[in-house]
Amino acid sequence: MHIAVLVKTVPDSEARMEISDGGRGLRVEEKWELNYFDAIAVEKAVKIKEAFPQVKVTAIAYGPRYVLEGLRKAVAMGADEAVHVEGKEGSWLYPLRAARVLSQALRDVGFHLILCGRKATDDDSGQVGPMVAEFLGIPHVSWASSLEWDGGDSLVAVRDLGDHKEKVRFSLPALVTAHKGLAEPRVPTIQGTMRGMRVQPRKLQAAEEPGTENWKLVRFAEPPRRPQVRIIEGDDPRAKARELLRILREEMSLL
Amino acid sequence: MEKGSIWVWVEKADGKVRQTSQEVLSQGRSMADELGGSLLAIMAGPVSEVNLEDLCGLPDQVIALEGDGEGGPSLIVETLEELIRKDPPWALLAPGTPSTMDWMPRLSVRLGVEMVSDVVGMELLEGGRLRVKRPVHGGRFLVEMESQEGGPRLLAIRPRAFARKTGSRSPRVECFPMKARGPTEVQVLEKAQREKGFVDLSEARIVVSGGRGMGGPEAFFLLEELAAILGGAVGASRSVVDSGWRPASEQVGKSGRSVSPDLYMAFGISGAIHHIMGMDSSKVVVAVNKDPNALIFQHADLGIVDDVNHVLPALIEELKRRS
Amino acid sequence: MDFRLTEEQEFFQKVVAEAVDRMVVPLAQTIDEKDEFPWELWREFSSLGYLGLRYPENLGGMNADKVTCMLFYEEITRGSVGFAQSVIMNALMGTHFLYRFGTEEIKKRCLLPAMRGEKIATICFTEDQSGSDLAATRTTATREGDAWVINGTKMWITNGPICDFATVLATTEPGSGFKGLNFFLVEKGTPGFSPGQIIHKMGCRGTVTGELIFDSVRVPQENLLGEELGKGMVYLGEILNEIRAMTGAMAIGISRAAFDEGLQYARKRVAFGNPIGTYQLIRAKIAEMATEIQASRLMVHYAAWRIDQGLDCRNEAAMAKMFATEVCLKVVDEVTRIYGANGFAQEYAPQRYFRDARFLLYGGGTHEILKDFLGRQIVGKL
Numbered sequence A: 001m002h003i004a005v006l007v008k009t010v011p012d013s014e015a016r017m018e019i020s021d022g023g024r025g026l027r028v029e030e031k032w033e034l035n036y037f038d039a040i041a042v043e044k045a046v047k048i049k050e051a052f053p054q055v056k057v058t059a060i061a062y063g064p065r066y067v068l069e070g071l072r073k074a075v076a077m078g079a080d081e082a083v084h085v086e087g088k089e090g091s092w093l094y095p096l097r098a099a100r101v102l103s104q105a106l107r108d109v110g111f112h113l114i115l116c117g118r119k120a121t122d123d124d125s126g127q128v129g130p131m132v133a134e135f136l137g138i139p140h141v142s143w144a145s146s147l148e149w150d151g152g153d154s155l156v157a158v159r160d161l162g163d164h165k166e167k168v169r170f171s172l173p174a175l176v177t178a179h180k181g182l183a184e185p186r187v188p189t190i191q192g193t194m195r196g197m198r199v200q201p202r203k204l205q206a207a208e209e210p211g212t213e214n215w216k217l218v219r220f221a222e223p224p225r226r227p228q229v230r231i232i233e234g235d236d237p238r239a240k241a242r243e244l245l246r247i248l249r250e251e252m253s254l255l
Numbered sequence B: 001m002e003k004g005s006i007w008v009w010v011e012k013a014d015g016k017v018r019q020t021s022q023e024v025l026s027q028g029r030s031m032a033d034e035l036g037g038s039l040l041a042i043m044a045g046p047v048s049e050v051n052l053e054d055l056c057g058l059p060d061q062v063i064a065l066e067g068d069g070e071g072g073p074s075l076i077v078e079t080l081e082e083l084i085r086k087d088p089p090w091a092l093l094a095p096g097t098p099s100t101m102d103w104m105p106r107l108s109v110r111l112g113v114e115m116v117s118d119v120v121g122m123e124l125l126e127g128g129r130l131r132v133k134r135p136v137h138g139g140r141f142l143v144e145m146e147s148q149e150g151g152p153r154l155l156a157i158r159p160r161a162f163a164r165k166t167g168s169r170s171p172r173v174e175c176f177p178m179k180a181r182g183p184t185e186v187q188v189l190e191k192a193q194r195e196k197g198f199v200d201l202s203e204a205r206i207v208v209s210g211g212r213g214m215g216g217p218e219a220f221f222l223l224e225e226l227a228a229i230l231g232g233a234v235g236a237s238r239s240v241v242d243s244g245w246r247p248a249s250e251q252v253g254k255s256g257r258s259v260s261p262d263l264y265m266a267f268g269i270s271g272a273i274h275h276i277m278g279m280d281s282s283k284v285v286v287a288v289n290k291d292p293n294a295l296i297f298q299h300a301d302l303g304i305v306d307d308v309n310h311v312l313p314a315l316i317e318e319l320k321r322r323s
Numbered sequence C: 001m002d003f004r005l006t007e008e009q010e011f012f013q014k015v016v017a018e019a020v021d022r023m024v025v026p027l028a029q030t031i032d033e034k035d036e037f038p039w040e041l042w043r044e045f046s047s048l049g050y051l052g053l054r055y056p057e058n059l060g061g062m063n064a065d066k067v068t069c070m071l072f073y074e075e076i077t078r079g080s081v082g083f084a085q086s087v088i089m090n091a092l093m094g095t096h097f098l099y100r101f102g103t104e105e106i107k108k109r110c111l112l113p114a115m116r117g118e119k120i121a122t123i124c125f126t127e128d129q130s131g132s133d134l135a136a137t138r139t140t141a142t143r144e145g146d147a148w149v150i151n152g153t154k155m156w157i158t159n160g161p162i163c164d165f166a167t168v169l170a171t172t173e174p175g176s177g178f179k180g181l182n183f184f185l186v187e188k189g190t191p192g193f194s195p196g197q198i199i200h201k202m203g204c205r206g207t208v209t210g211e212l213i214f215d216s217v218r219v220p221q222e223n224l225l226g227e228e229l230g231k232g233m234v235y236l237g238e239i240l241n242e243i244r245a246m247t248g249a250m251a252i253g254i255s256r257a258a259f260d261e262g263l264q265y266a267r268k269r270v271a272f273g274n275p276i277g278t279y280q281l282i283r284a285k286i287a288e289m290a291t292e293i294q295a296s297r298l299m300v301h302y303a304a305w306r307i308d309q310g311l312d313c314r315n316e317a318a319m320a321k322m323f324a325t326e327v328c329l330k331v332v333d334e335v336t337r338i339y340g341a342n343g344f345a346q347e348y349a350p351q352r353y354f355r356d357a358r359f360l361l362y363g364g365g366t367h368e369i370l371k372d373f374l375g376r377q378i379v380g381k382l
Helices: A036-051 A065-077 A095-109 A128-136 A190-198 A237-251 B019-035 B073-086 B100-111 B217-230 B238-242 B273-279 B295-299 B308-322 C007-034 C039-046 C066-079 C081-091 C093-101 C104-115 C232-268 C280-309 C314-338 C340-344 C350-361 C367-379
Strands: A002-006 A009-011 A017-020 A025-028 A032-034 A056-063 A081-086 A113-117 A140-149 A154-160 A164-171 A174-178 A202-205 A215-221 B006-010 B039-044 B061-066 B091-095 B115-119 B121-125 B129-136 B141-147 B153-157 B172-177 B186-193 B206-210 B233-236 B263-267 B284-289 B302-305 C121-124 C140-144 C147-158 C165-171 C181-187 C193-198 C209-220
Touching: A002 A036, A002 A095, A002 A128, A009 A065, A032 A036, A032 A065, A036 A056, A036 A065, A036 A113, A036 A174, A056 A065, A056 A095, A065 A081, A065 A190, A065 C007, A081 A095, A095 A128, A095 B100, A113 A128, A128 A140, A128 A174, A128 B100, A140 B100, A154 A174, A190 C007, A215 B129, A237 B284, A237 B302, A237 B308, B006 B019, B019 B039, B019 B091, B019 B121, B019 B153, B039 B073, B061 B073, B073 B100, B073 B172, B091 B100, B100 B115, B100 B153, B115 B129, B206 B217, B217 B233, B217 B263, B217 B308, B233 B238, B263 B308, B273 B295, B284 B295, B284 B308, C007 C039, C007 C066, C007 C081, C007 C350, C039 C081, C066 C081, C066 C232, C066 C280, C081 C093, C081 C121, C081 C147, C081 C232, C081 C350, C093 C104, C093 C121, C093 C165, C093 C181, C093 C232, C104 C181, C121 C147, C140 C165, C147 C165, C147 C181, C165 C209, C181 C209, C181 C232, C232 C280, C232 C314, C232 C350, C280 C314, C314 C340, C314 C350, C314 C367, C340 C350
Parallel strands: A002 A056, A002 A113, A056 A081, A081 A202, A113 A174, A140 A174, B006 B039, B006 B091, B039 B061, B061 B172, B091 B153, B115 B153, B206 B233, B206 B263, B263 B284, B284 B302, C121 C165
Antiparallel strands: A009 A032, A017 A025, A140 A154, A154 A164, A164 B186, A215 B141, B121 B129, B129 B141, C140 C147, C147 C209, C165 C181, C193 C209
C-alpha cells in the first residue's frame, strides 16, 4: 500500500519577517521547518508503515529549493521517498494552484491514502487538502485526531471539532487532514537523520497553468498594535478585581 | 451573473441559525446594499424548518435545500455547483467553520475559481472591485487581495469578524432539491454534540483562558465557573494541553484555535508567541500573571500583576455579588 | 573560502537541536537541582543513536566528520552541561580506544552497546597527584603471565561511579615518564575494580563524577588497547586536538544557552519605563558577547575542519579551546549581570551556567598548560 504525504515547508517560528517592497512583499529570514500539522501527518504515515510492513511512504512537496527542508525532515522521520515538484517563490499563498500541481504529482506517483496537515502555519488557509481530494475525485476527512483500520479498504477516523466530535467511516482511496492528536511527531534517530541528510528527491516539473488569477495580491500590512498595557493597582486581589470589573463594565461596556 | 447578487451559506446548530452565519448575513446585506443587488440565504434542511426570525430580516430570498438530512460536503458541493451554474452570484460567502471548509475548497475546484478563507475585512472599491483582508503567519501580518474578473467571489469569513445587525425584510422562501448521490462516501457513525450551553471558542464573545500559572488542573474549575457566569468559553495554553490538564479542543494558539472575542482574559499565561498568534485579534485583552515581566503584558490592554489563584476567586465573588 | 556549513550539516544540527529542546532543556534545571543521574533521559536520548556518531555506519554510527561532531557537542551542551558530559564521554573519550584498538569481541561487548547508551563508558587519566602532569601517573599495570594486573586510584572520573567499562591510563614502566604509559580496558564486575568516593561538584551536576579504585585488577592481554607497548601518549595525541576542539564546542554551547537567556531578558525586563534592551550599556554587552561567540565558533570549526583535512592543528585546537572557554566565562558572567539580582537566584538559569562553565578551565587542558604549550610552539627552540 502506498501512502503519500503532502508536506509544506514554512518559516521557522524564530524566523524574522518584515514587510518589504513597499508592502508588496514579505521578506522572511531563511530559516525553515516542516509545517507542524504536516509533521503529524508524516508521523502517522510512518506509524502505519511500522505496523504494516508492505506500506510505502512518499513525501511530496511543491515550491522552490527551500522545500527540501521539509522533505529532509519527512525522510528523517521515516518516509521512504521524497518528491520535489519545483515551483516559484510566492506559491505559498495560492492554494488552488498548489492543489492542482500536487494532484498531478499524486497521479504520477500513485497513492492509496493521502495524508496532510489540516492547515499550514504560513498561510493558515486549510484549503489544499480538500482541493486535492476534489481534483482526484476522492473523499476527504478533515481535522482527524485519530485514524484506525476497519478491515479491507475501510478506515475509521475521529474528528474533534470543538463544538462536536464525530466518528466517520470511509474507504480508500481517500485523503485525510491531520489535526493535533493524530500522532506525536518523533525525533529522528541517527539513521533517520543520515537518510534525511542524503535525500535526493525525485524532481517533477509543474505543468504550466493557463488558469486566470482570480485574486491578486495587493499588499501585506501589519495588524493594528495594542497600546501599552494599563496595570491595575490595588491594595489586595479583591480591590484589583473590583477595579477590573468596573473598567470592563463602565469604561468598555463589555459586561 | 446579476451584479451585486450575494449568496450566503447559512449553518444551523440545534435547529437554530448559528451566530457566525448571522454575522456573514449581516456583511452580505451591507455588500448587497452597496452594490444595489440582492441577498440570498441558502441553507440545508426542509422549508418547514426555516425560521425567518433567525435570519434577522436580512435576506431578500431564502433557498432551503431539501434532501438527505444535513447533506454531507459532497452533496452540498454538487447542489451549489448546479445552482451556481444556473445563475452565478457575484459572491458566495460562508462562515469559515470546519464544516464549510470541507466543501468550499472542493466547490472552488469544481468551478475553477480561487477562494479566500479566514476573511477579516472587506472593502468595495469603485468599479465593483472587491478587496479582502485576511491574516497570515498566525496573525502576524494581514494580506490584502483584490478580486479580478471571472467567476463568483468565494469567501469564507472568520467568525466574529463582522458585527451582527438586523433588517426588516421578509424574504420569500423556496426549496431546491439537495443532490442525492448514491452511497455517501464518508459515513458518519457517531456524532457527539457538546452539552447545551456549551459555547464554541471561535464564536464566543468572551474567552477566559488558563496557562501554567494556574498551578494545576483543579484550578481550572474556577475558570469554568467564571466562564459560566460570563457566558463565555474556556481556553487553554499549549503547555496546559500538553500536560493533559485540559483537552486539545480548548487550545488557543498557533497549533490550536484562533479566537477573536470581544474580551479575552489570560490567567497565568506567559505570552509565548505561539499563544499570542491565536488571540491577538481579540478586542480587549486582560492579563493576570504574578510575573511582571511576562510577555503577555505586551499584548494586553489591562493587566493585574498578582497570583491568579487569588484574583480568580475574587473576580468570581465580585461578579456573584453584583448579580 | 567557503565558510558555510553544508546543507547536510545544517540539517543535522537542526534535528539535534530540536531533540535537545524537546527532551533535554525541560529537564535541565531539575537535573541540576537534584544532582542525580537522569537515567530515563539517558535511555531515551541515547536510544536515538547519536552517541555513536563518530563511528562507522556498519557499526550503527554515521561516520560523522569532525565539524558535524562539533555541532553535536555544542547542541547537547546547550541543553544541559552535566548531561552533555556523560553523553560526550560515551561518544568520544570513553569509547575511542576501544574502536581504535579493541578486538571484535571487545567491540561487540562494549563499544556497540555504549553507542546505544546501553553501557556507560569512561576514560581515566587524572589521579590524586597527577592531572596535567600525565608523566607522573602512578597507576601501574604489571604483567603476570598473559594478563595485566592494574593497581591504583583514579580521580575526577566522569561517569566513573556508574560506568560499565573504563579506559584506564596506567604505566607499565614506573619511573619512566611518558614512555611507560598505556591504555587498558577494565570492565565492571572485574574483581578489585570498584567505584570510590563521589565528588560533589559546584556545576555540571547530574553527571556522576568520582573515584575509581583498582586493587589488583586482573585483565586479559587483549584489554591492552594499543598495538605496541609504551605508545599510550602517541595514541592520545591522535585525538587530543579533537578533545580540545570538543571542549571549545561545549564552551560555545554554554555561551549560547546563557546568551539566549540574557537576550530574552533584555527584551522583556522593564526598568525606568523601557525594556532594558533599549539601553546602550546592555546593548554593548549583547554586541560584545555575540561577536566573541561568533569568533569562538569560527575557531572551533576551523580546528575541526583541519582535523577533517588531515592537517596538523595542535596550535589551532589549543587556541580554539582556550578562546572559546575564556569567552564563555565572560558571557556567563555578563548574563548574570544583565539579570541583576535575579542573576543570583537559583530560580533562574544564569547562575547554573555560571557554575557549569568553570569546568572548562580544566577539562581538555588547563589554560596554563595550553599557554605554555602554545608559547613554546610559537617562540620555538631557543
